[in-house]
Amino acid sequence: xxxxxxxxxxxxxxxSTTCLAIARDEGYECTALTFAYGQRHVCELQAAAxxxxxxxxxxxxxxxxxxxETVHSALTGDGAVPKADRVEEIDTGIPSTYVPARNTIFxxxxxxxxxxxxxxxxxxxxxxxxxxxYPDCRPEFIEAFEILANLATRDAVQGHRFHVHTPLLHRTxxxxxxxxLALGVxxxxxxxxxxxxxxxxxxxxxxxxLLRRKGFxxxxxxxxxxYATPGAGGG
Amino acid sequence: xxxxxxxxxxxxxxxSTTCLAIARDEGYECTALTFAYGQRHVCELQAAAxxxxxxxxxxxxxxxxxxxETVHSALTGDGAVPKADRVEEIDTGIPSTYVPARNTIFxxxxxxxxxxxxxxxxxxxxxxxxxxxYPDCRPEFIEAFEILANLATRDAVQGHRFHVHTPLLHRTxxxxxxxxLALGVxxxxxxxxxxxxxxxxxxxxxxxxLLRRKGFxxxxxxxxxxYATPGAGGG
Numbered sequence: 309x310x311x312x313x314x315x316x317x318x319x320x321x322x323x324s325t326t327c328l329a330i331a332r333d334e335g336y337e338c339t340a341l342t343f344a345y346g347q348r349h350v351c352e353l354q355a356a357a358x359x360x361x362x363x364x365x366x367x368x369x370x371x372x373x374x375x376x377e378t379v380h381s382a383l384t385g386d387g388a389v390p391k392a393d394r395v396e397e398i399d400t401g402i403p404s405t406y407v408p409a410r411n412t413i414f415x416x417x418x419x420x421x422x423x424x425x426x427x428x429x430x431x432x433x434x435x436x437x438x439x440x441x442y443p444d445c446r447p448e449f450i451e452a453f454e455i456l457a458n459l460a461t462r463d464a465v466q467g468h469r470f471h472v473h474t475p476l477l478h479r480t481x482x483x484x485x486x487x488x489l490a491l492g493v494x495x496x497x498x499x500x501x502x503x504x505x506x507x508x509x510x511x512x513x514x515x516x517x518l519l520r521r522k523g524f525x526x527x528x529x530x531x532x533x534x535y536a537t538p539g540a541g542g543g
Numbered sequence: 544x545x546x547x548x549x550x551x552x553x554x555x556x557x558x559s560t561t562c563l564a565i566a567r568d569e570g571y572e573c574t575a576l577t578f579a580y581g582q583r584h585v586c587e588l589q590a591a592a593x594x595x596x597x598x599x600x601x602x603x604x605x606x607x608x609x610x611x612e613t614v615h616s617a618l619t620g621d622g623a624v625p626k627a628d629r630v631e632e633i634d635t636g637i638p639s640t641y642v643p644a645r646n647t648i649f650x651x652x653x654x655x656x657x658x659x660x661x662x663x664x665x666x667x668x669x670x671x672x673x674x675x676x677y678p679d680c681r682p683e684f685i686e687a688f689e690i691l692a693n694l695a696t697r698d699a700v701q702g703h704r705f706h707v708h709t710p711l712l713h714r715t716x717x718x719x720x721x722x723x724l725a726l727g728v729x730x731x732x733x734x735x736x737x738x739x740x741x742x743x744x745x746x747x748x749x750x751x752x753l754l755r756r757k758g759f760x761x762x763x764x765x766x767x768x769x770y771a772t773p774g775a776g777g778g
Contacts, residue, residue, distance in 0.1 A: 371613060374606055378652070379659035402697045409655035412695045416651040417613070420644035424614035449694045456687040460647045461680045462637045 312383070313427040315339050316417045318368070320355030321500045322520050323476055326488035327433035328363055330475045337369040339425055341418050341476045345407070346384045348377025351508040355499035362497055367425075373418055381407040389503040391513040395438075395522045398515050402441050403523050405515065406500055410451070411444035419457050421449075422470065428463070438481040438522065440515045465489055481519050482526025489529060496532035505536055512537035546615055548662035549708075550574050550653045553603070556592030556735045557755050558711055561723040565710045567598055567770035574602040574654075574660055576653050579609025581619045587742040590734035605654055618644040624738040626748040630673075630757045633750050637676050640737055640750065646679035649687070650707070653693050657705065663698070666708045671714040674759065675750045680683055685709050700752075716754050717761025725762060731767035740771055747772035 314336035318324045331338050340363075342356040353370065360368040376384035382404035384388070389405060392398055411434065418430050434445040443449065450472050457470040464470060476484050488495065500520045501510035510517050512535035524531040549571035550631035551563045566573050575598075575624040577591040586606065594602040611619035618624070624640060629634055646669065653665050669680040678684065685707050699705060712721050723730065735755045736745035745752050747770035759766040 326739035369613060371609055373608070375655065378604060379655045380607060402700060406697050407655075408697070409651055409692075409695055412651040412654060412691065413648070416647040418648060420610065420614045420642075422641035435646070443697060443700045444695045446694070452691040452694050455624070456691050457644075457686070458645065459681070459684045459687050461644070462641050462678060465637060495729055519674055521566045 311338050312367055313339065314426055315341055315368060315422045315425070315435065316431040316432055317340050317414055317418055318356045318360060319382050320357075320359055320498060321516070322488070322495060322498050322523065323433035323484060325359045325498045326358065326484050326493055327431050327489070328365075329488060329491040329493045330386055330445065331431045332363055336429060336431075338363070338365055339369065339421060339427070339524055340365045342368065342370045343373055343414055343417070344370055345373045345410075348383060348385050349499065349504055351504055355497060358497040362494065369421065373413065375407065375410070375413065379408045381405065382501060383407050383423060389510065389514050393513065393517055395518045398426040398440070400441065401542060403515060405440065406442055409444070411442070411449070417455050419461065420430070420472065422500045423461050426466050428470050428471065429473060431475070433476050434474055435476045435478060435481075436486070437478065438519050440447070440519070441493035447477055450477070452462070479524025480526065485523040485529055489527065494528050494532075498533070500533075510535050545714050546741055548572050548574065548660055549666055550618065550657045550662055550750060551666040552649055552653055553577050553595060555587045555594055556751070557590075557730060557758065558668035558670055558719060558725070558731050560610055560730070560733045561599060561719050561728055562666050562711060563594065563598055563600075563725070564723055564728045566666045566708070571599070571664060573600055574604065574662070575600045576656055577603065577605045578608055578652070578658065580645075583620050583624075584737055584739055586734050586739055590732060597729065597758055599772070600714050604656065605710040606626065610642065610645070610648065614618040614623060614643045616643050617739060618641065624749050626746065628748065628752060630753045633675070633753060634675070635754065638770060640675065642678055644679070644735040646677070646684070650688050652704065656723045656724065658698050663703050663705050664708060665705065666710070668711050668715065669709055669725040670711045670716075670719070671715060675729065675754070675756050682712055685712070687774045716758025719763055720762035724762065729767075733768070735768075745770050
């Protein structure tokens, strides 16, 4: 039963969509897991649904988590999302869009779903090269979670192994875009902006937009997503 | 800010209530965290509220998690809760009341709350002596989670340490009851049964009831909670 099923964390953004494309390309039958956690960029959820449908994912679970009611973050409505004109201007350090323990919570739920469907494979599109400085995107965090998963569960006690796949971990955004395009990803389906306008248009100036635009520029490709502000790279 | 606040996982059962009493006795100002995850024994939630009130906990957060909609377990309504007449008859191995990755999910949310309130101390009443064989109650699981917590978070990156306190980990149920009584715990407020009758009366024969009754018998004390079935120990 541990042959081909995988759980893929799918936010509907560039990285998680590419991650899903990779898991599919590797032959996994994917259960996609999306979290509605009060994020201010709810069009993420619509993007995740579009992407899941495009990849023929029949088991797409949207889990509602009351994180926004429990903790504070600029990403869940507390305070302004930081903006800049160029990637180089992104504040170093951990930004205000950090959500306490978010990836720990997401992976914990993914682990439960994996165990429930008899899968030992979790895919998560974390990236430690061109990223926003979140501590729970680092390789050592992923390694620690994998150790935990292999102690926490009935399946592990019974001899099965959990593997957390992070195919994007050491790639630049340009490499991710190039890989995704080679796999046929339609990035027009995706949404990355932390602070879109009411009609869903990406701001172009939050960390996530800046990193995405940098990726398309590096890849020499055009970002099909429109932006509210013109930028140096892509879009 | 990391002096005296703690997050205590509070199910409303015997162990977590004793754990809260210990944290208070050690001088911590406690935020209690209870999960409504579709458990069939919802009177747990009422017990948690009673216990929190009795300890003057002003910050008691009840987090609704859609675990029952996401995974399968006898504890969330799928299949029968195992019953026996004596502790020795409890099936060895991991029972059907195991909920996939439950403590991983609970601790992940507790970590988020701890970071949110500026606490580095988590209390959880897991027990690896007289317990139901759940893998996520073992010392190695707790150690792995503590390592994870100290990689996952902004606070950890900024040099703070998270500590997962498990004061009951190596105690028998009898020792737990004795300790709780010495601290003045009113066990009449608590609820342990996995499969109570509609009016909340404990069945007396599920793993949780059997272990609790064993604890009171070992401690030479009377369990103030009534049971639907008479038992050898306590109650």
